[in-house]
Amino acid sequence: MRRVLTACGVAIAVVVMVACSPTRHVPDGSYLLDHVKIETSDKGVKPSDLKSYLRQEPNHRMFGLFRFSLGLYNLSGNDSTKWFNRWVRNAGTPPVIYDPMLMENSRLQMEKAMFNKGYMAARVEADTTSHGKRMDVVYRVQANEPHYIDDVNYQIGNDTLSRLIERRLSRHSLLKKGDNFDRNVLDEERQRISDILRRGGFYAFNKELITYTADTADRSKAVDLTLTIRPDSLVNTERYRPYERYYMHNIYFVLSYDPAAADRIDVSNAGMYKNYYFIEGEHPYIRRETLVENCFIRPGLLYSSRDVDNTYTAFGRLRIVKYVNIRFELAGQNEKGENLLDCYILLSEDKPQSVSLELEGTNSEGDLGFAVGATYEHRNIFKGSETFSTKVRGAYESLSGDLSGLINDRYTELGGEVGITYPKFLFPFLRTDFRRRMKASTEYSVNFNFQQRPEYTRVIWGTAWKYKWTTNRGFFRHNYDLLDINYVYLPHKTEGFLESIAPDNPLLRYSYEDHFIMRMGYTFYCSNLNPSNPVQRRTNVYTLRAAGEIAGNLLNAISHLTSKSQPEDGYTLFGIRYSQYAKFDFDYSITHIIDDRNSVAFHVGGGIGIPYGNSDILPFEKRYYSGGANSVRGWSVRTLGPGSYNGNNSVSEFINQCGDIRFDMNLEYRAKLFWKVELGAFIDAGNIWTIRNYEAQPGGQFRLNSFYKEIALAYGLGIRLDFSYFLLRFDLGMKAYNPAAGQEHWAIASQNFKRDSAFHFTVGYPF
Template identity: 45%
Template sequence: MIYDAYYAERSRTDMERALRNMGYMQAYVELNEEIRKKKLKLTYRLHAGAPYRIGSWKYDIRDEGVREELADYESHLMQDSMMFNVNILDAERQQMTNHLQNRGFYRFNKEYITCTADTVRGTHIVDLTYHVAPYDARSGRMHERFRIGKVNVLTDYDLAEAARERDLSHFDSLHYKDLNIYTRRHSFLRPEVLSQNITIEPGRFYSEARLQETQSMLGRLHAIKYSDIRFVENHNDSTLLDCYVLLSRNKPNSFSAELEGTNSAGDLGAAASLSYQNRNLFNGSELFTFKVRGAYEAVTGLQGYSNGNYVEYGVEASINFPRFLFPFISPDVRRRIQATSEIALQYNSQERPEFGRRAASMTWGYRWSYNHKWRHSIDVVDLNYVYMPWISTTFREEYLDNINNQNSILKYNYENLLIMKMGYGFTYRSEGGESRATLGNAYSVRFNVESAGNLLYGFSHLLKAQRNDSHQYTVMNIAYAQYLKTDVDFTKSFLIDHRNSIVFHVGLGVAYPYGNSRILPFEKRYFSGGANSVRGWLVRRLGPGKFAGNDRNIDFINQSGDIKLDVNLEYRTKLFWKLNGAFFIDAGNIWTIHDYEEQPGGAFRFNSFYKEIAVAYGLGLRFDFDYFILRFDGGMKAINPAYESGKDRYPLIRPDFGRDFAFHFAVGYPF
């Protein structure tokens, strides 16, 4: 790049300013230029000096009303002897402003608050004074405190007629609780739905927090396309603000269709789906979704089967209610947690050359968020039924009943099965405060736990029900699964600068079958490798433990486990345009809790599991299109736990691209 003395000096002054803003008042930066032929080397030497700390702080408030409201204000940012930091001082101004705006001071903003710093001579102590200016310093006019007057809700709001939003004569009106509802026809939302999602109430002091809460609650209603909230001073009482909630309806119905080509291990096929959505099923912004899907695939390479086609069709329906459908919960709690309730039904049918499979499920659960950081989910009932109407003689004789090829894991997954589970999960995402975000102190935690079969097992044991030949209790001659499964994920980002960051991730999962089950259902087992795990292996090609696999036709069953560990470290950088790059190191594996003959070396042992951790490294390219990310990762094996010693165990030393490379394509980041 071409040297520019102006920008070099500007960088020096920016560094000095940044140091002084962080409390190093006497900091200075030296700029040295060293010319070598036609190249110039710049060296910035930072002399920070001793930091300044805050000794005391006080408030200078000439507005009596503001002074009374701040009398009970407690700072959560200012601390004795903390380092002087301009960013924290500015955050304190914003916190004081929020405190006042939530107590009726509608026109107040942080520009009315200034801060002066006095240093004690001969020390590095700073005494602060926060000054709060009156509304108009020239006239001496103080800040006014407003209460809410009328709350007017205009449905069917038209942006083209924005100037007429206060002319309500041409609207039909309805008064419901504290709301005045105006509509040109009938309201597309029931009055109680509007009342549940509008927290601004007449007679209360104006609150910025309630305004944002109402905007958030209205924004999650699928029936609303656009919402706007405005405040207008009441002509008869200057201490009142009339609130106008302007709503425009969304299109209630929509259809979508998808057509895709499929390629499963070289077998070509096609799939199509058709979806219908109603965004306002019962005039309460209930989202109803109905979807049908069909797929066909020509299966090749199979011998001894009468049919060579794979046919699948499925249907699913769900209703999402934008509220907590549960008794004994007060309206205030319903508003605060902003929960949704969902009921879903699904049916799927598969016809393969080897077998026929039917699956039906029913789910009833809740989802809610808190403080934009916490997300919770509860599955009250999740019922799944898998039915195998037929299994071909060839498949049964070759894999399921073959004395020389007994596989209890494989056989278990081709039997009729009932799963009745319940679960809970939460996700916490912390972006940190304004000053912490500068340091990249952002992390997320995800936790899930689910339990299946306990209620059924309790009833079976209480009623002394008969067991089947496999010593399992049944419901209508169908064995049910019983297990406990827990997953924990932790991800932390370290921001180096605006172009570079490091992301660390660790994930641990444990699933334990007990009681009515000795083996986990295949859908609940863990697998390793792939785009979101240890990327030196293809999906389902790693583990469990040091198990290497032997029969490639059924390894997708055998290479699964009850315990999973993933540890990932990824360096991310912006390259150019929308293209980003990455370098990653992955480690992990899966293990089984019990010893299985089909998975020798796959059981978890405390004294040896660390020797069975696989390690991979690689490079990635990501196209960031804002709304979605296309990811291409190429991973190489570094340590292969399938080998206990020798060069095959450490492919990092002698890499073989054809043997050790795995390519992955995915949408979104891996963690």
């Protein structure tokens, strides 16, 4: 590993040195665009706001100093027939050659942007300075005094729209007196009004019907603004009336729609259910009830663009539906003179079933083994877009050598899982409207695993009943585990097995003893991340996760009611002492986007698990661990903590290096280098602690007056390969402060690579 890192360091140093001669491939008579700077005379106009209007920018500098990608390109020679030259040129970035035409275009674009922001007298000058074969460009923005909104008036001839816009919508108008006369804000106000009207029944309305008139006095910067709706006589046609509301008439579901077929749809043989019409063809692959429950557009109600969007979202959750399109057609007027619309929801079916197989082989010091797995999935098992899935896996490995005293002469594992997911909130006595609004799914699952090892035979069984739903237009996600049962049973084990592996360690014994967990949990997750929105990707991204779970309370209450007193060893179910605890977790992260190539990410998280009642200790699988690729990266996984506990052997001590309290804090700088390669530089802090003073974990208990001395520190560098759909991460962490007793605490003062380093390879960012 040391040789690999040394080689990487030498390679980076060579590229950096070459980057110090950036004009190597700049033709004679041309200039390398070295620096570009924007200066503004108004504090209200930030240079960063105008950077997007630059038509030419210098080569990217890593850490603001080294043009790494340009240096990589400069490693190439002039002979393009050699593969090495072609490779480094494709991986690197060619020098940006100064272009006076692009500079002038940038200047004009900035002036136009300033004009649109209300600075109509703004002037932008571009100055150039050459030194050798390099060119610096400075754009000086003279903003001058902006025009501002002095008054806002409305000129709306239609009485209905006048009442809506002037009396109701104007209260939340984006046009404020005293604000700059910003054309972008004017357009946003047009869109806001149009969206609200279309959500309120005005099907044919659009923002192009809204215009503005701006009036300014001579030599005055004050603008009297008039918002105008074009007169009825200029916009009404025989087909659409944009200033009138439309009501929904007939709603048709077309189940086997072919986009390549003719637009005309034959509705003469349509079936009917709950006032909806169905054109199902020869193969009605989905139940009518499911379609109605996921449709927010209802007969007799006002047209609403929000209902249309919600319907698209709801049908996008149905895995049997491959394609959905919603179309509207005029349907005349009713006896009240109200305008009517017919709605056609056009659907096409996806493949209902899929099967996948997995096969692997193993060789453990000459002992051969294999494993086979299969997964079957049906996306429409009961014709309601329910997803049924089943997984089976079997593994076998032969054993050689002395097998005396063992109960099995092989490793064998058989496992399976069966689950079904309903695309709705499945619970008795719930109204259809509630199920429609929740956009929820209900999951039921059962899993089983049978393991034969030389020393024991173990059976693991579990079942779960879960709900998942979203709110606030998908930005809030909720997971509610109504019931989650985990049962572990060891029917056979070698005589004295537990005493031989853990005579005095209750943590290790617990992993090989029978146990039963019946828990309930809730997880809340929110984020402003929207990968489908390219504009949003350039803004800061935050995520928040909070979770809580409890276990054993119901069983404990039943035990108290049915038993006179609690046994010394605790209450049992099926002869097994069940777990009782409460657990809470919190994580927050934010990524600050510096520019399109640089960002800084911060994460803080914590959690606590409290055993009580029928339990003296948390179940092993519910305890926290520290170290690893997503924690304090100066330590390997499960080698840090708890507290000042010193785990000398990562193999035998890992069972002790777990706790009931966790704390993590991370800061990471991320920079895009070239091609798919990114660089990460990070600082991590954190540790775990125990609630109680366990004999097997000396120094691990959380104490308010000393815990801060036991927070470990680490730093390091990482290389990431971003392939859009997934990211490979290689991180090298180094210990800076080691809280373990008997160890040199400030490791950074006398760094030892073998002792203080940890290498991590994983998929995805740490947070």
